[in-house]
Amino acid sequence: HGVIPRHGHGFDAADFAPDQDRIQVFLTWELPIAHPGIRQALQVRELADSGDAQLPHEDQVLLNGAAAQLCPDTGRWCPEPRRP
Template identity: 55%
Template sequence: MACRGARYHHDGVQYGGAAFCNLFLSEDRGLDLHFPSLGHRIPLTRGTAVIFDTGQPHGVIQRGSSGFNAADFAPDQDCIQLFLTWELPIEDTHVGHALKVAFDIDPSTSLQLDAEQIRLNGEPAIVCPDSGRWCRVD
């Protein structure tokens, strides 16, 4: 896959039963993989491997910036990151145990849903694409 920066998002609805594993192939372009809820910034350099929860808000932003800004990724800038990605099935007990993943499932709510979703304090939530903060669904 390739990215030219990435607005903040989560992949929990599409890939809720998996963790992502990304292996970055490009040289350092001054970009970080940022997990704002966790306070983690990972410099993206050749050989960096990251395994993470698909429900965790994340984005690819300029190193030193405080959030995503499309102007940081102008067409004339060489900021493309190439990476390999694959899914690890955390519902498999061996994978879940190795990654120390415990699902936080609300059985009474999940039985009423027709699709996977991310909830925060019992309410559906989305991610602000510029800051990575959780927001309530209006």
């Protein structure tokens, strides 16, 4: 999770200096991704399991078919650097 000020374009720690009086309200929730309507609204598609597919060893997020990571500067998903 990241916090970005209203009308901000990315995270910057300087936006949250200790001398600023800012109230933060943080809401989070989990969506029942098994519900077809929610999957469709979020454009989540399931990959077909051929039965011999290998499961990932870690949680993985894909962006345009490639591994992705969360960008600490913007809070957006960005391509994950290739591992050697």
